[in-house]
Amino acid sequence: MLNRILNRHSINGRLFMLFLSSMLALLILVSFLYYQKTKEIIHNKISDMAEKNISQTVGLFDLMLEGYDSVTKSFNSNNELLSLLQQRDKYDIEMFSAANERAITNMLGAIYFSRDDILGIHVISNNGKVYNYERRFAGNVDLNYSSADWYRQIIQLNGRMLWFGISQGSLINSMLKTDPVFVFGRQLYDLNNYKPIGIVLIETNPDRILSALSNVTISPNSRVYIVDKNNNVVASTVPVDPENGDKPDMPSFAGLPRPVGDDIVIDNQTDQLIVAANAEMADWTVYSLTPQADISAELVQTRLYLLYVSAAVLILSIILAGLISRNIASPLKLLIREMKQVETGNFRGAVNVNSFSEINSLVSSFNRMVKRMDELIERTTLSSISEKNAELQALQSQVNPHFLYNTLDMIYWMLDERENDRLGRVILSLSHMFRYSSDWEEASKTTLGKELEQMRHYMTIIESRLEGRVHAEIEVDENWLQAPMPKMTLQPIIENAVKSGLEPLDRPGVLRVYTEVNQQARELRVVVEDNGVGISEERLIELREQMKEPAFGRRGAELDSGDGTTKRRGIGLPNVHRRIVLLHGENYGLRIDSREGEGTTVVIVMPLPYERGDKHS
Numbered sequence: 001m002l003n004r005i006l007n008r009h010s011i012n013g014r015l016f017m018l019f020l021s022s023m024l025a026l027l028i029l030v031s032f033l034y035y036q037k038t039k040e041i042i043h044n045k046i047s048d049m050a051e052k053n054i055s056q057t058v059g060l061f062d063l064m065l066e067g068y069d070s071v072t073k074s075f076n077s078n079n080e081l082l083s084l085l086q087q088r089d090k091y092d093i094e095m096f097s098a099a100n101e102r103a104i105t106n107m108l109g110a111i112y113f114s115r116d117d118i119l120g121i122h123v124i125s126n127n128g129k130v131y132n133y134e135r136r137f138a139g140n141v142d143l144n145y146s147s148a149d150w151y152r153q154i155i156q157l158n159g160r161m162l163w164f165g166i167s168q169g170s171l172i173n174s175m176l177k178t179d180p181v182f183v184f185g186r187q188l189y190d191l192n193n194y195k196p197i198g199i200v201l202i203e204t205n206p207d208r209i210l211s212a213l214s215n216v217t218i219s220p221n222s223r224v225y226i227v228d229k230n231n232n233v234v235a236s237t238v239p240v241d242p243e244n245g246d247k248p249d250m251p252s253f254a255g256l257p258r259p260v261g262d263d264i265v266i267d268n269q270t271d272q273l274i275v276a277a278n279a280e281m282a283d284w285t286v287y288s289l290t291p292q293a294d295i296s297a298e299l300v301q302t303r304l305y306l307l308y309v310s311a312a313v314l315i316l317s318i319i320l321a322g323l324i325s326r327n328i329a330s331p332l333k334l335l336i337r338e339m340k341q342v343e344t345g346n347f348r349g350a351v352n353v354n355s356f357s358e359i360n361s362l363v364s365s366f367n368r369m370v371k372r373m374d375e376l377i378e379r380t381t382l383s384s385i386s387e388k389n390a391e392l393q394a395l396q397s398q399v400n401p402h403f404l405y406n407t408l409d410m411i412y413w414m415l416d417e418r419e420n421d422r423l424g425r426v427i428l429s430l431s432h433m434f435r436y437s438s439d440w441e442e443a444s445k446t447t448l449g450k451e452l453e454q455m456r457h458y459m460t461i462i463e464s465r466l467e468g469r470v471h472a473e474i475e476v477d478e479n480w481l482q483a484p485m486p487k488m489t490l491q492p493i494i495e496n497a498v499k500s501g502l503e504p505l506d507r508p509g510v511l512r513v514y515t516e517v518n519q520q521a522r523e524l525r526v527v528v529e530d531n532g533v534g535i536s537e538e539r540l541i542e543l544r545e546q547m548k549e550p551a552f553g554r555r556g557a558e559l560d561s562g563d564g565t566t567k568r569r570g571i572g573l574p575n576v577h578r579r580i581v582l583l584h585g586e587n588y589g590l591r592i593d594s595r596e597g598e599g600t601t602v603v604i605v606m607p608l609p610y611e612r613g614d615k616h617s
Contacts, residue, residue, distance in 0.1 A: 006493075019325060085123070166181065170183075182235075185200055206235065220294075229285075268292070268295075270290050335353075
């Protein structure tokens with residue numbers, strides 16, 4: 001069965017492949033569009049979430065840095081502290097210096113405990129006096145601080161805040177080199193004369209910074225960096241090796257896009273999603289770098305879902321393609337099988353299907369065509385039998401026709417020598433009639449003109465025999481004289497009209513023959529009308545019934561004179577009617593109407609010749 005379905009030369013296989021290909025194309029297109037739309041939605045969703053997170057984070061950074069900035073500014077606004085620092089440098093009296101140092105340390109402690117995230121406060125005067133307030137290992141100051149980079153950077157900024165970021169260990173306490181701290185500082189000035197009197201360096205717990213950075217992460221593999229304007233990493237979520245303090249490899253930020261002002265940059269054109277925003281307070285840029293593979297992790301589930309759905313739809317498409325193709329092809333196979341039966345000559349079969357309207361219409365047309373062909377073959381066969389019967393009847397009526405023709409010609413010339421014109425015309429007409437009725441070389445077809453000529457010969461004999469009691473009127477349009485018709489059509493009708501209708505009259509009889517044309521029905525009508533005794537209603541009904549029955553196998557039909565006493569055999573009206581029906585179809589033939597005592601009308605209905613009819617219509 002599968003081989004038959006997949007056979008590309010069969011209509012079943014082609015319909016199956018066409019439907020399946022269409023379904024697969026539609027499935028691929030819908031899946032692709034769905035996947036692309038889902039991917040776009042997920043990316044937009046992640047981008048919006050990342051933008052929101054980084055915006056909140058830089059806003060939090062600015063708030064924290066403003067708080068730290070306020071702490072350092074509180075040193076410059078503390079006149080008592082600044083005065084003690086200046087006195088401590090000016091007077092080197094031990095007792096006085098110890099008191100000042102305790103007062104300075106107490107002030108530093110007050111600031112230290114004002115916030116819970118401060119780990120250490122270091123104040124260094126211009127004369128090198130160091131004041132510290134720390135939780136542990138206080139006073140272990142690196143004596144070479146003056147040559148350190150961080151010290152020179154604070155001095156160079158002339159009182160502006162310097163954010164060092166997260167440092168692995170304290171910058172000034174040599175005993176605290178392992179724990180990370182967030183460091184910032186600035187130079188202290190006497191606001192009265194704006195002269196520097198020292199620096200302040202504060203170290204805080206970096207957990208708040210790192211916690212804020214973790215809010216920016218999108219996936220476990222996301223990395224967040226705080227970068228200064230020189231592309232130096234200030235802080236990051238990448239852990240540092242706690243044993244040796246080694247920092248992992250940092251990416252290069254020189255080629256990454258930088259936001260301008262309050263703008264947020266989102267770039268997903270590379271192998272990672274880049275989100276960046278500025279923390280204006282410190283002139284920093286926060287970068288969030290997330291691998292695209294992590295972002296696409298959610299798409300994996302979508303791809304699996306599409307895969308399962310596609311497989312189910314594919315199986316369903318194969319089943320539907322098979323059912324639909326078989327539903328369409330099965331009636332056509334039955335039709336082809338019946339066509340092969342018709343090829344062998346079997347016209348009795350019929351195809352019965354219940355399918356699509358187009359196929360049902362095709363099958364119905366085929367059944368009608370086969371039925372019509374069977375009827376035409378049967379009609380042709382019956383017509384041939386009828387012709388043979390008529391020919392046999394004509395042959396049976398002949399006894400040595402050539403001898404009869406010669407004898408009639410001899411009688412005609414003998415009468416002509418004796419100047420008996422009337423009898424000569426009768427003999428001559430009889431000779432023509434015998435010659436016409438016995439000539440079957442052209443089978444059964446003739447023309448209306450030849451039939452009328454045969455009628456004239458017959459009427460010559462009748463008019464002579466009845467001595468003027470009957471005469472014929474012929475009013476036939478010459479345009480229809482070449483109209484084809486079966487041979488011996490008019491004479492049986494004329495003979496029946498004369499014998500049964502006009503001879504019994506006690507008054508002159510008239511036989512009229514004329515033609516009518518019905519252009520709408522495309523019919524040529526030859527009307528034979530007499531004013532004879534007519535036919536009784538019972539006999540007329542019987543005659544019409546006889547015309548409905550096949551007349552083959554019978555030598556002729558009985559022609560009644562009307563009183564039921566006179567009978568004869570001949571070709572007969574039913575025979576003539578059946579020959580016309582077999583030749584032209586059921587819509588044609590003889591139409592008989594009669595009224596007893598008034599006359600009879602016989603109408604020969606034949607197809608209107610197209611060329612002749614079109615020419616003269």
